[in-house]
Amino acid sequence: MNILYIFYYTILRFIRDRKGFMSMLLLPVVVILVLGTALSSTFKHSDISITPVAYLNLDNGTASNAFNEFIKLEDIEEIISVKTVASYDEGIEMIRNREVAAMIYINENYTQNLKNGGTGDIEIIKSQHSSFGASVVSSVIDSYVNAANAIEASGKLGNFIPQFSRSDSVKKMPINSTGRTPTSMDYYSVTMLVMTIMYGAHYGIDELGKDYFESIGQRLKSAPIKSYEMYVGKTIGIVITLFLQALILVLFTKYVFNVNWGNNLTEVLFICLILSMLSIGLGVMICMVSSSRRKATSLISILVPVFTFVAGGYFPIDNVGGIIEKIKYISPNYLAQRAIFNLVYEAGAQETQFFLLIMVGISLILFITSAVAGRRKLQ
Amino acid sequence: MILKINNLVKRYKDVLAVDNASISIAEGEIYGLLGPNGAGKTTLISTILGLTKYDEGSIEIFGKDLKKNEYEIKKEIGIVPQDLAIYLDLTAYENVEYFGRLYGLRGNLLKERIEEALNFTGLWDRRKDVPKKFSGGMKRRLNIACAVMHHPKLIIMDEPTVGIDPQSRNLILDSVVKLNKMGSTIIYTSHYMEEVEAICSNITIIDHGRVIAKGTKEELKSMISFEERLAIDISSVNFNLVDGLKKVIGVKECSLNGNKLLIISEKNANNLSRIIDVILKMDVEIKGLNIEKPTLEGVFLTLTGRSLRD
Ligand SMILES: Nc1ncnc2c1ncn2[C@@H]1O[C@H](COP(=O)(O)OP(=O)(O)O)[C@@H](O)[C@H]1O
Ligand SMILES: [Mg+2]
Numbered sequence: 001m002n003i004l005y006i007f008y009y010t011i012l013r014f015i016r017d018r019k020g021f022m023s024m025l026l027l028p029v030v031v032i033l034v035l036g037t038a039l040s041s042t043f044k045h046s047d048i049s050i051t052p053v054a055y056l057n058l059d060n061g062t063a064s065n066a067f068n069e070f071i072k073l074e075d076i077e078e079i080i081s082v083k084t085v086a087s088y089d090e091g092i093e094m095i096r097n098r099e100v101a102a103m104i105y106i107n108e109n110y111t112q113n114l115k116n117g118g119t120g121d122i123e124i125i126k127s128q129h130s131s132f133g134a135s136v137v138s139s140v141i142d143s144y145v146n147a148a149n150a151i152e153a154s155g156k157l158g159n160f161i162p163q164f165s166r167s168d169s170v171k172k173m174p175i176n177s178t179g180r181t182p183t184s185m186d187y188y189s190v191t192m193l194v195m196t197i198m199y200g201a202h203y204g205i206d207e208l209g210k211d212y213f214e215s216i217g218q219r220l221k222s223a224p225i226k227s228y229e230m231y232v233g234k235t236i237g238i239v240i241t242l243f244l245q246a247l248i249l250v251l252f253t254k255y256v257f258n259v260n261w262g263n264n265l266t267e268v269l270f271i272c273l274i275l276s277m278l279s280i281g282l283g284v285m286i287c288m289v290s291s292s293r294r295k296a297t298s299l300i301s302i303l304v305p306v307f308t309f310v311a312g313g314y315f316p317i318d319n320v321g322g323i324i325e326k327i328k329y330i331s332p333n334y335l336a337q338r339a340i341f342n343l344v345y346e347a348g349a350q351e352t353q354f355f356l357l358i359m360v361g362i363s364l365i366l367f368i369t370s371a372v373a374g375r376r377k378l379q
Numbered sequence: 380m381i382l383k384i385n386n387l388v389k390r391y392k393d394v395l396a397v398d399n400a401s402i403s404i405a406e407g408e409i410y411g412l413l414g415p416n417g418a419g420k421t422t423l424i425s426t427i428l429g430l431t432k433y434d435e436g437s438i439e440i441f442g443k444d445l446k447k448n449e450y451e452i453k454k455e456i457g458i459v460p461q462d463l464a465i466y467l468d469l470t471a472y473e474n475v476e477y478f479g480r481l482y483g484l485r486g487n488l489l490k491e492r493i494e495e496a497l498n499f500t501g502l503w504d505r506r507k508d509v510p511k512k513f514s515g516g517m518k519r520r521l522n523i524a525c526a527v528m529h530h531p532k533l534i535i536m537d538e539p540t541v542g543i544d545p546q547s548r549n550l551i552l553d554s555v556v557k558l559n560k561m562g563s564t565i566i567y568t569s570h571y572m573e574e575v576e577a578i579c580s581n582i583t584i585i586d587h588g589r590v591i592a593k594g595t596k597e598e599l600k601s602m603i604s605f606e607e608r609l610a611i612d613i614s615s616v617n618f619n620l621v622d623g624l625k626k627v628i629g630v631k632e633c634s635l636n637g638n639k640l641l642i643i644s645e646k647n648a649n650n651l652s653r654i655i656d657v658i659l660k661m662d663v664e665i666k667g668l669n670i671e672k673p674t675l676e677g678v679f680l681t682l683t684g685r686s687l688r689d
Binding site: 006009069214216217218225 | 451456464469474477482483526551
């Protein structure tokens with residue numbers, strides 16, 4: 001009974017927070033749109049007009065060269081049209097005159113900051129008049145930064161430095177046993193869905209973290225309920241919340257973008273549910289083991305882009321060989337993506353079952369580890 | 380005894396948060412736990428409820444051991460944590476309802492108790508609002524409502540009035556007394572001695588984890604009433620004044636702070652007229668005079684040499 005109440009109030013709080021609930025969805029939708037169009041030359045989305053943007057790069061170091069190249073990509077140019085300006089004021093003036101939706105600004109210390117181990121920020125100055133345009137620009141930059149960070153991280157693991165490819169890398173997708181090839185939109189809908197679910201780990205951190213390390217936890221722990229009731233009720237609540245978001249994302253992309261989710265939608269959603277469990281389990285486990293919400297949050301913010309990258313979430317990297325080829329199997333994103341692609345394109349049923357089993361196994365290990373760690377903390 | 384703590388010791392790595400504390404609380408009391416920030420009040424309370432593990436000693440609640448009777452004991456306790464423990468995105472009503480359910484209340488009884496608790500804390504009219512929109516004082520009151528709706532035998536309040544407006548503070552202090560009259564024993568933790576002095580019958584003063592004094596208000600104050608404190612506002616300052624006053628029989632200490640003289644005398648020294656004489660003889664006018672009664676603040680000052688709120 002208590003489990004039910006705890007579950008009910010948990011989910012009530014999440015659903016009531018409409019802004020937070022939707023913001024989890026807005027980002028993937030925009031990213032699907034942008035990546036789906038940006039990194040594909042086969043996919044042309046003529047409905048979206050090209051967003052004009054001013055660009056100022058004062059950095060004379062080497063680090064921002066990659067970004068210079070990135071915005072020159074033909075595919076990017078289909079989304080944003082970049083106008084290089086000579087000064088900050090000129091860019092601002094263009095925003096004011098509504099000539100551009102935003103300005104991308106790289107300051108003179110960008111390379112230097114990166115070399116010193118700091119962060120190099122690519123700033124976006126947005127126009128108030130074109131919030132959609134500005135969010136498109138943000139998403140392009142975000143996708144660049146995430147990909148760049150992921151490359152940076154994996155660069156430390158091996159010596160793999162992929163180039164942004166001008167060709168349609170999606171065509172290299174190996175899953176086409178039935179002769180159908182995913183469009184970029186199809187591809188990124190799956191990878192961004194998976195990434196969004198993995199970012200749901202933050203829910204696990206925040207909810208369970210609050211209950212263990214903050215004052216509301218004192219009240220719950222001094223209530224006459226068993227700790228497993230709280231743990232189970234909460235966890236089901238956030239898993240279901242996350243699953244609902246995945247469900248909305250799938251239906252939205254299916255009916256609005258006409259994304260191909262195949263003929264096994266129930267099974268695809270089942271994978272989403274299992275991945276939601278895994279992701280929440282990961283968040284909870286990291287939170288319990290590190291005993292710190294802050295640490296756990298920053299760890300997830302690093303892990304998820306890396307998982308996404310090695311799984312080819314930002315751009316397909318199948319058959320590249322080398323270390324990435326091997327480490328992709330430790331990425332839950334890869335397992336889930338692969339399972340979903342198999343279902344959609346009706347291939348590799350055995351592999352799907354196997355990957356699903358691994359995901360269930362990982363989730364169980366994560367939850368058991370957190371239960372043990374949490375129990376030890378309580379005393 | 381409703382609560383018996385014997386020789387409790389709690390260490391955090393290198394901090395001795397509770398140092399061999401023993402406290403007994405009888406049924407029906409409003410028991411004050413007074414001490415400055417960092418004294419160990421919150422830690423002590425957490426050990427009572429089993430939220431924090433302790434190193435040595437024993438705790439008995441309602442005559443039972445917590446570990447063996449956790450469920451029955453927890454049902455009879457209400458806790459008001461020092462930091463707000465409410466959901467800012469559930470309405471006031473839902474907050475009380477949620478915790479009411481966790482304490483086993485159902486159906487009509489639950490509804491009655493929610494209404495009672497919200498009326499009691501003056502929040503019934505705002506029951507449909509989320510606490511995000513509440514003032515600090517209203518949040519504090521909701522924090523209390525969530526802890527008392529199940530009519531617990533023992534209510535533990537950890538600094539329930541920190542950082543709120545005087546009106547809410549008075550409402551809270553009144554409600555503590557009312558809760559006590561309705562039959563709950565209350566442990567009231569604070570670093571405001573005026574509050575503890577106003578509502579508590581028995582008091583323990585702790586500092587650096589140690590119990591430095593305990594007893595009734597009167598007992599505590601009599602500990603320091605071997606001296607009298609005299610505060611005098613004067614019109615001008617004369618350098619010989621302090622020296623002159625120190626020579627008066629019975630005066631233990633004399634200090635000058637701006638135009639305010641503080642004189643501490645032995646008890647029953649009967650030297651007030653002598654003191655006034657000395658001042659007037661120096662052509663200094665007396666603008667005001669205050670004979671200070673002993674306070675808990677004074678007790679703390681005398682015992683530790685520090686004031687409660689540094
Ligand atoms: N979780 C903790 N870890 C380490 N030290 C702590 C912890 N909680 C409290 N302390 C220390 O124990 C002492 C008592 O703190 P606390 O019980 O919060 O005092 P109070 O409630 O009287 O202000 C302080 O020195 C504090 O720094
Ligand atoms: Mg405290």
